[in-house]
Amino acid sequence: MTAQDMTPQQQLQQAMQANDSEAIRACVTHLHPADLAEACRDETPYAALALLSFLSAAARAATFTELPADRQRRLSELMTEEELGDLLESLAPDARADLFKRVETGRRDGLLRYLPPEEQDQLKRLVSYPEGTAGALMSPQTVTVPANYSVQEVLAVLRRHSAQAETIYQIYAVDEADRLVGTLSLRKLILARPSAPVADYLTREVLTVEVTTPQESVAEMIARYDLLAIPVVEPDGRLVGIVTYDDAMDVAEEEATEDIHRQMSIGRLEGSVSTAHPFELYRKRVGWLVLLVFANVFTGAGIAHFEATIEAYIALVFFLPLLVDSSGNAGAQAATLMVRGMATGDVHRRDWARLLGREIAVAASLGLTMAACIWAIGTLRAGSEIATVVAISMVLVVLVGSVIGMLLPLLLDRLGLDPATASAPLVTSIADIVGVVLYFALATAVLGLPA
Amino acid sequence: MTAQDMTPQQQLQQAMQANDSEAIRACVTHLHPADLAEACRDETPYAALALLSFLSAAARAATFTELPADRQRRLSELMTEEELGDLLESLAPDARADLFKRVETGRRDGLLRYLPPEEQDQLKRLVSYPEGTAGALMSPQTVTVPANYSVQEVLAVLRRHSAQAETIYQIYAVDEADRLVGTLSLRKLILARPSAPVADYLTREVLTVEVTTPQESVAEMIARYDLLAIPVVEPDGRLVGIVTYDDAMDVAEEEATEDIHRQMSIGRLEGSVSTAHPFELYRKRVGWLVLLVFANVFTGAGIAHFEATIEAYIALVFFLPLLVDSSGNAGAQAATLMVRGMATGDVHRRDWARLLGREIAVAASLGLTMAACIWAIGTLRAGSEIATVVAISMVLVVLVGSVIGMLLPLLLDRLGLDPATASAPLVTSIADIVGVVLYFALATAVLGLPA
Structure with missing residues (x-):
């Protein structure tokens, strides 16, 4: 690949690898702060700091502003007080407040001295607004x-x-x-x-x-x-x-x-997924997964209740993962449609009755389609009696899963909770319990127990 | 609730219910087109048309522009040629082209006559750009x-x-x-x-x-x-x-x-979820669900292979839904983090080795945590031998599910496919097959078969 074929970003990467100051300087003048920030994010913190040192104060401030929160924090830790103070001074007031909040509290007083008194007051006021509010997001520089x-x-x-x-x-x-x-x-x-x-x-x-x-x-x-x-x-x-x-x-x-x-029951990550620490990811994912282990105790108990049926018809087990997945998938689809629709203002709680009617029609059709497929497969594998039980169960679990998935977000919203709590894993777990009991109860009723 | 307590939107709703033209006219002048569009979307098509008739040509055009595609199509079907022609004339060129594409082909020539010749040419040019391109999105009105x-x-x-x-x-x-x-x-x-x-x-x-x-x-x-x-x-x-x-x-x-x-394996919906037709929703959801029924044939076959083990240790079945869900949930989480990260440009394919290493560390920790929970519960329910098998299986299935969920989007991207195809249902189904076989194979090896 010749230099002509490369994007400016690739040229910069090459120049940085070659440690060619001249070439780096030539590249950075042609790059937008958003592109420079991407380069800074993809490099090691030390390489990112070196890259920033090639920029003018204004370009450095603009590039730094584009970096994700966790990367800003890491780079600020590696800067001397003077470097950080100069950066702080050249940032726009809103970006300055964001960075200030990310600096260890012990360093803050020292840094304030790099700003003129009226800007110190402005900064103190801006950092007083809680994260996630208009106050923390706004720029005070209006005309x-x-x-x-x-x-x-x-x-x-x-x-x-x-x-x-x-x-x-x-x-x-x-x-x-x-x-x-x-x-x-x-x-x-x-x-x-x-x-x-x-x-x-x-x-x-x-x-x-x-x-x-x-x-x-x-x-x-x-x-x-x-x-x-x-x-x-x-x-x-x-x-x-x-x-x-x-x-x-x-x-x-x-x-x-x-x-x-x-x-998917993943907690809010601050900063980039790409650079998140493994422990941070563990913490954001573990909560609901563990809760669902406990929820599954009920499913296990439900199955245990039908031990005799299972012993008599082992082939019922072959279809258990399918039924569990199908009701979970259909329920997760219904929940996702509702949650996103409510987030964009497209779906309103007052429409619940109409939406429920429609969901039942859709889910029944989905269940019947899937039942037809599994009946054909099931007859070959386990005989027509078990296949019939599986097919009827399929219609029921898809219907029940979908209705739970559709109603749960509305119910949570009604209780003043975030509808998005009705995540795929939660809907799946609830649908499982109902689905498993339905399946084995139906099997017991239709197939009967051997004397 | 007195009129003072109501939002302008609620006042409008009340005026429409009371069929009070005077009050409707008073309400609409205070409402932004985006709010009027919401009112039009929530009413029946006939009520929406009546509401539009109260607006000035400019306000009607602005309101119509804010409506979702399916609602625009429905309303245009109910309009006379003259009403539609006048609307078309007062729309901005980009909105005009969007509407024109939604009108039945048979009516198009008649409608063109409502525009001056040079605007007819502009319209024909704009509708020639395929949906979803810059050409179809742009406004030709630049300075x-x-x-x-x-x-x-x-x-x-x-x-x-x-x-x-x-x-x-x-x-x-x-x-x-x-x-x-x-x-x-x-x-x-x-x-x-x-x-x-x-x-x-x-x-x-x-x-x-x-x-x-x-x-x-x-x-x-x-x-x-x-x-x-x-x-x-x-x-x-x-x-x-x-x-x-x-x-x-x-x-x-x-x-x-x-x-x-x-x-969640839901196809692209044109227009609003709230007003989508049941058949449209069925069509957008059924594809993958049916495909996954067939994928589950392999899982069923995997279980059938271990029939003797299950017959000997029925309690193994109690934990089957839990293991199936856990590997699916962990895998779906990993896939979601990757797919969204790739969509926002946060995650790059070239980082796969580092990301894989991290995923293994995170998934192993998640698996161990969940295994500890289920071991405690399992021992009480089915004895320590089976509980140990379940706990070890848990670590394995969470690990395998997560790695599949993480690698699949990267693999799809490498093959030139959309990484988002690695949806929760697909990852779940693949993780199931591997998980179920791992679980019963481990059980057979540890517990042994009765002679």
């Missing part, structure tokens, strides 16, 4: 103007603050007490008469969120209403920051990952 | 300016086109052949010297996508590089449209839903 300014005065403010502001496409007008009065888009502003008061052009019905609003609600509102940014206010109405669409996209990706993981 | 204009000429163009353009925050400079030369943000433009040529301020290294680029790649690029919009070009470099961040957010949500569904 705010007094509501009594003229259009040309606002344009002058914009030109002055354009370098630091997170976005200049939404302008926020406030009163003397910093309370939000209305917003104006730059789009409207450049069409406005320069001498007119900006108040004439304000949109006054503004969607806002409070500092304590959960970040997933903020992201949902931005996506739902196609906003560029949403203002964040204190309970007294003071404007303290904005959350922009790009932060909302990151939150939405994070939340989708969390939803997918929760469907 | 393009000749690269040889001055800054003030560009500002004049902006003011003129500001009403129709999808965004005016990114301006695209093109040459005589409409090829993209560079971009300029409005942010930079308002700081530029009015008499200077705009060419002096252009960013020339521009990220673009082609009309055929898959929509998920477009959404990923917008999210990765925090773009407001990405230009879409034909293979010859001609700029034909842009995809904006809000479309990217919709695609990302759609893709996340698809990923979650695929993890």
